[in-house]
Amino acid sequence: MTAASGFAAENPARASADWAVELKDAGLAALAATLLALPLMGLQTYDVGGGALGVRTRFDWVVVAAAAVFAGRLILRICHRLTRRRERRSDGVLASLTASTSRRTSLLAATGIAFAVALPVLPFSSRYLIDLGTTVLIYVMLGWGLNIVVGLAGLLDLGYVAFYAVGAYTFALLARDLGLTFWQALPFSGLVAAGFGVILGFPVLRLRGDYLAIVTLGFGEIIRIVLVNWSPVTGGPNGISDIPRPSFFGLPFARSSPEGATTFAQFFGLEFSPNQRVVFLYFVILALALVTNLFTLRLRKLPIGRAWEALREDEVACRALGINPTNVKLSAFGIGAMLGGFAGCFFATRQGFISPESFTFTESATILAIVVLGGAGSQIGVVLAAILLVTLPELGRAFAEFRMLLFGAAMVAIMAWRPRGLLAYREPSLHLAPRPRWARLR
Amino acid sequence: MTEAGDTRQPLLAVEHLTMRFDGLLAVDDLSFAAYSREITAIIGPNGAGKTTVFNCLTGFYKPSAGRLAMHVDGKTLLLERIDGFKIARQAGVVRTFQNIRLFAGMTALENLIVAQHNLLMSASLFSIAGFLGLPRYRSAERAAVERARYWLDKVGLTQRADWAAGTLPYGAQRRLEIARALCTEPALLCLDEPAAGLNPSESAELNQLLLAVRADQAIAILLIEHDMSVVMGTSDHVIVLDYGRKIADGTPAEIRADPTVVRAYLGEDEHEVLPTATTARPGIGRA
Numbered sequence: 001m002t003a004a005s006g007f008a009a010e011n012p013a014r015a016s017a018d019w020a021v022e023l024k025d026a027g028l029a030a031l032a033a034t035l036l037a038l039p040l041m042g043l044q045t046y047d048v049g050g051g052a053l054g055v056r057t058r059f060d061w062v063v064v065a066a067a068a069v070f071a072g073r074l075i076l077r078i079c080h081r082l083t084r085r086r087e088r089r090s091d092g093v094l095a096s097l098t099a100s101t102s103r104r105t106s107l108l109a110a111t112g113i114a115f116a117v118a119l120p121v122l123p124f125s126s127r128y129l130i131d132l133g134t135t136v137l138i139y140v141m142l143g144w145g146l147n148i149v150v151g152l153a154g155l156l157d158l159g160y161v162a163f164y165a166v167g168a169y170t171f172a173l174l175a176r177d178l179g180l181t182f183w184q185a186l187p188f189s190g191l192v193a194a195g196f197g198v199i200l201g202f203p204v205l206r207l208r209g210d211y212l213a214i215v216t217l218g219f220g221e222i223i224r225i226v227l228v229n230w231s232p233v234t235g236g237p238n239g240i241s242d243i244p245r246p247s248f249f250g251l252p253f254a255r256s257s258p259e260g261a262t263t264f265a266q267f268f269g270l271e272f273s274p275n276q277r278v279v280f281l282y283f284v285i286l287a288l289a290l291v292t293n294l295f296t297l298r299l300r301k302l303p304i305g306r307a308w309e310a311l312r313e314d315e316v317a318c319r320a321l322g323i324n325p326t327n328v329k330l331s332a333f334g335i336g337a338m339l340g341g342f343a344g345c346f347f348a349t350r351q352g353f354i355s356p357e358s359f360t361f362t363e364s365a366t367i368l369a370i371v372v373l374g375g376a377g378s379q380i381g382v383v384l385a386a387i388l389l390v391t392l393p394e395l396g397r398a399f400a401e402f403r404m405l406l407f408g409a410a411m412v413a414i415m416a417w418r419p420r421g422l423l424a425y426r427e428p429s430l431h432l433a434p435r436p437r438w439a440r441l442r
Numbered sequence: 443m444t445e446a447g448d449t450r451q452p453l454l455a456v457e458h459l460t461m462r463f464d465g466l467l468a469v470d471d472l473s474f475a476a477y478s479r480e481i482t483a484i485i486g487p488n489g490a491g492k493t494t495v496f497n498c499l500t501g502f503y504k505p506s507a508g509r510l511a512m513h514v515d516g517k518t519l520l521l522e523r524i525d526g527f528k529i530a531r532q533a534g535v536v537r538t539f540q541n542i543r544l545f546a547g548m549t550a551l552e553n554l555i556v557a558q559h560n561l562l563m564s565a566s567l568f569s570i571a572g573f574l575g576l577p578r579y580r581s582a583e584r585a586a587v588e589r590a591r592y593w594l595d596k597v598g599l600t601q602r603a604d605w606a607a608g609t610l611p612y613g614a615q616r617r618l619e620i621a622r623a624l625c626t627e628p629a630l631l632c633l634d635e636p637a638a639g640l641n642p643s644e645s646a647e648l649n650q651l652l653l654a655v656r657a658d659q660a661i662a663i664l665l666i667e668h669d670m671s672v673v674m675g676t677s678d679h680v681i682v683l684d685y686g687r688k689i690a691d692g693t694p695a696e697i698r699a700d701p702t703v704v705r706a707y708l709g710e711d712e713h714e715v716l717p718t719a720t721t722a723r724p725g726i727g728r729a
Binding site: 298299302303304306307309310312313314316317318319320321322323324325426428429430431432433 | 500501502526527528529530531536537539543544545546547548549551552555556557559560562563566568569572573583587590591594600603604606622623626
């Protein structure tokens with residue numbers, strides 16, 4: 001007899017009692033749902049004509065809601081029970097678990113990069129899919145940038161979209177007024193955004209937690225409102241259009257060459273196709289994202305990265321050890337903002353048109369959700385969360401008005417099952433014990 | 443009293459330190475000295491102002507009055523004039539905390555490397571040399587790991603170097619916090635109740651560690667402690683505070699025999715008239 005069946009045979013009474021508890025719990029939830037749904041869903045007003053209202057009952061809706069809550073609650077409790085049992089079993093193998101997690105993460109990263117590189121040539125690939133991939137990668141990059149501020153340094157920033165906007169507008173203005181191309185403007189976008197990051201950093205040096213979050217939220221709104229109202233420079237709500245597209249080492253992606261210049265298609269002797277530019281943009285953001293990732297991973301293993309994490313863990317102890325918290329915070333804000341600026345620059349060239357509409361608080365919230373859902377501080381977690389948060393609303397398109405509901409439900413589900421994020425494992429920045437070979441290669 | 447005949451240059455000279463919080467006088471005209479290669483214990487009932495003295499020394503508070511002079515490398519540095527976070531670097535004064543303040547999510551080794559932040563930061567040329575992996579940074583990092591390994595060995599945590607600090611047992615966390623402070627290569631180490639919460643065998647180990655540090659390192663140790671086995675077993679010199687004032691100063695043997703100290707800890711004789719302010723005093727049981 002196996003252990004599992006033995007357990008069931010020994011405790012039949014206990015197992016049935018468990019079921020009774022679960023059913024009772026789900027029944028109570030369904031009762032609460034019925035009480036709530038009776039007035040909210042069960043009664044509907046309608047116009048009887050002449051300005052008067054009649055009331056119509058919809059008790060079938062109430063029954064459906066109660067049944068849905070009953071089933072959902074039951075499934076949730078059973079899943080909880082199963083995961084708890086599994087956790088209890090894994091207590092004794094903590095050490096090997098962390099090792100295998102680390103190994104699985106490296107494998108996941110390698111597969112992910114291979115898939116991302118091959119995406120445009122895969123048989124099921126389409127223009128829509130590549131466009132979606134580009135959007136996902138923009139959010140991955142933004143997530144990685146914010147991850148430095150929130151995940152590593154532990155500074156809650158609700159206005160990150162401001163740096164994204166600064167990067168985008170820097171490129172748009174440089175292109176419009178000075179005629180700079182995407183590649184020439186890219187470094188400036190990052191630098192200007194980093195400057196704004198430091199400017200935001202100064203007034204909030206003494207703030208922590210909730211207070212910091214509120215001030216950064218305000219900063220994000222200030223930038224957006226300045227963009228809306230400073231019409232002579234930013235174009236106000238109309239935004240800036242005709243932002244130049246990136247070229248492939250000077251070769252433009254166009255049907256016919258302007259003023260005799262060679263186009264990308266002509267140079268390589270290819271048939272012109274608008275897809276070429278889409279694929280090129282995809283590879284540009286993929287490269288930018290990979291460089292961002294290498295940059296962050298490298299910084300994490302340097303004194304500055306360890307100081308960020310130490311600041312997150314305990315600022316008082318940092319001061320007592322002689323670490324200047326001002327420098328640590330400003331560097332986190334500055335570098336995080338710089339990465340957001342690069343992403344903004346790419347966003348501007350990809351859209352060809354930007355307006356303050358694209359930089360609302362919802363964007364900040366989405367980016368923060370990506371970082372938190374991914375597991376603060378985890379690079380691969382951010383990728384998984386970005387894929388989830390960008391594709392879920394896309395998948396939900398078929399359900400029309402229910403897609404935001406679906407989105408919200410998915411976020412609640414993740415937080416219920418993995419409260420520390422999808423991948424909360426933290427890889428130490430250095431080890432004393434000798435490491436297995438696969439781990440040292442990274 | 444030890445000070446009377448002492449002509450040596452003290453490492454730390456505290457003169458007339460006063461710390462006032464609105465109406466409350468936490469430290470009242472306190473003067474004492476601490477010498478290199480000596481352990482100076484500060485004892486007293488709870489609320490006597492011991493931790494306030496540490497907070498003044500390490501820059502968390504600006505004293506209301508008084509002078510805190512550190513004599514390092516032939517120079518005199520006034521701690522009350524140095525910015526809080528610079529005290530560790532410039533004057534070599536580091537501390538541990540009554541409620542342990544480790545970087546809980548980081549490993550024991552990383553805690554000790556973060557302690558060497560300023561050294562590594564300048565070796566990495568503000569991250570540029572470090573980013574490029576230049577040899578000057580790599581060798582500095584190797585040296586930092588070696589120093590961390592030395593202290594991990596001293597506190598018996600080499601086997602757990604790669605554990606997250608927050609997952610270590612309580613006694614190990616206390617030792618790791620001391621090791622982290624020592625990794626900064628301080629001149630003055632301030633330990634705030636290092637034996638709090640330790641069992642008798644762990645506090646005996648702590649005694650051994652403190653005596654070993656005193657023997658090997660040219661540093662002064664200031665020790666706030668309620669555990670008399672630690673105080674009497676390690677210190678060269680004991681200062682007793684009560685209501686922010688120094689009531690006794692001497693060798694452990696002198697302090698043990700001092701009637702004022704006994705009164706401060708155990709209360710006055712019942713037959714004498716008690717001043718109302720001194721009747722209720724928390725912490726008597728702990729001493």
